[in-house]
Amino acid sequence: MNTQQIIAIAIFAIVMLLIISEKIDRTVVALSGAALMFVFKILTFEEGISHIDFNTLFVLIGMMIVVSIVKKSGLFEYVAILTAKISKGDPSKIMVYFMIITAFLSAVLDNVTTVLLIGPMTLVISDILSINPIPFLITQILASNIGGTSTLIGDPPNIMIGSAAGLSFGDFIVNLGPIIVIILAIVIVIFKIFYRKQLVKSEESEKLIANLDEKKAIQDKTLLVKSILVLIMILIGFMSHSKLGIESSVVALSGACILLL
Template sequence: MVTEQIIAITIFLLVMLAIISEKVNRCVAALSGALLMILFNIIPMEVGLSHVDFNTIGVLIGMMLFVAVVKNSGLFEYIAIFTAKKSKGDPWKIMISFIIITALLSAVLDNVTTVLLIGPMTIVITSILELNPIPFLITQIIASNIGGTATLIGDPPNIMIGSAANLSFTDFLVNLGPVVVILLIVIIFCFKFIFKKNLIVDDAQKDNILNLDENKAIKDKPLLIKSIVIMVFILLGFSLHSIIQIDSSIVALAGATIMLFIGKQDIDEILASIEWSTILFFTGLFIIVGGLQEVGVINKLATALIGATEGHLVLTMLIVLWLSAIVSSFLDNIPFVATLIPLILTMQTQGVDVMPLWWAASLGACLGGNGTLIGASANIVLASVGQKHGHPITFKEYFKVGFPIMILSIIISTAYLLIIF
């Protein structure tokens, strides 16, 4: 390795250790790592900023603004109470309902948007039932990443792979939909075992739910109607953004701007609700990973992956799956998938049937995000929702659940790919 590569890897590992130890705020750790990348001339500032995925940043800011306005209408409280009453106040039924809702929405929306909508509802329900919301939030993180795997627009790596391989929405749904359904069923049973001690409430708390009137939760009916109308347009925009050639960030920011204009809320209060620490964390992390990419670390990793298999398709498929999953647990999956794509396309020009590799890359990158708290955007965003309401999800706490679930999901995906291909 050249000196720049050693320095870049060292900086990355130090940042990861700081985040895992939780002795340093993750935002401070990421920004410090990005600054070190620049100071050690691993990556110039201009190049570092070019690695920041401003589409992701735009979606985050847009949806945070939108959710902040909508929250004042009482919509989230209404849905939360309605769902809890339909579940008869049973925490396990509520958890299952939210897992399924999260997975379905993540298949047709951006994962970040989904968790920003589901998170506030979860906080409301668990506070009424006097339950710790962390188990609910962890299950929703995992469900969002699994659900997003099923479709072309569910997760950014799928959009990239679909574009490079000329795969349609239907292709993803047909090839990955079945394994996603299997994974959801399996993890629901796993969660029942893992969190059964956290899902106990007495009859009095259930009665508190059943006695609530969801209609009284609506604080501003005109704002509620406006919120639902704009939300429908945002959902359509996310679903069709690849067809109408408009970035998802533009859809999110447009929806937020319209809501700020017609919502007639206190703008300063809405702006103050944005989780700027989360935005800065992502910015720092993008620059750090960009540094690894610029000095060739990620490219070396991907090249070694292909070279180690000596062209054996099934072995290559399995290595792509597992390496993508492990790497995507600790790194942003976008640059890694961006590095894999040209290598797979090169194999295609050599007459190799690379279709199994595309599905392996998708499953590995998307499901791998469940491995750690920093593995995917949805993880960080939902963790910040919990922290904002006094229930922070620690790296270790999530890792104990997320990493084993991720490994199990990749084992199931391995069996699925071997059966299909």
């Protein structure tokens, strides 16, 4: 082992320890570690840039822009309130429905963005029902990871694997979709049993949920229609990008640009 390899291992170890400790912002730590790799000439700048998966970055950037715009229409709040009303205030059903919605959104958007959207809505619903939000949040974390595994864009590792191996959106769905549905069903059953004593329905909670109006959550109907159309276009684009010979990042950024325009 030469000197450069020892320095590289030392930098990596320090970076990992600082990230785990959470005493310094993770972004600052990661960028500082990368800078040290250049300073000690372990990598040239060109070599460092070549290791960046821009396809993955641009898919995430594009989808986060899309979601941030769609959010302004009130679509996600509408879905959350409607789901709570369909469950008639039953916390156990709300947990199951939110898990299914989280898994689905993680598959067609990405799991990081999905959790950022579903999390605040969950806290609002649990506050209305005056119940502990932990069962909802824990199950949504699992559902997000499970659902995100099923598609090319659902999880950053999937995007990187798909980009490196030349796998398409359809390849992921065909090979992972059926297994993911089974795993999600098993996890739902396990957590329904595990949290059965904490998630108890009451007449008061049913009345509180019944009084909510999901239509009031829609803030911009015109934007809502545009958002749904663009999301459908993006989904079609992801499903056919390999046949069209374009990268998934192009689809995501194109959808983002259309909504921005």
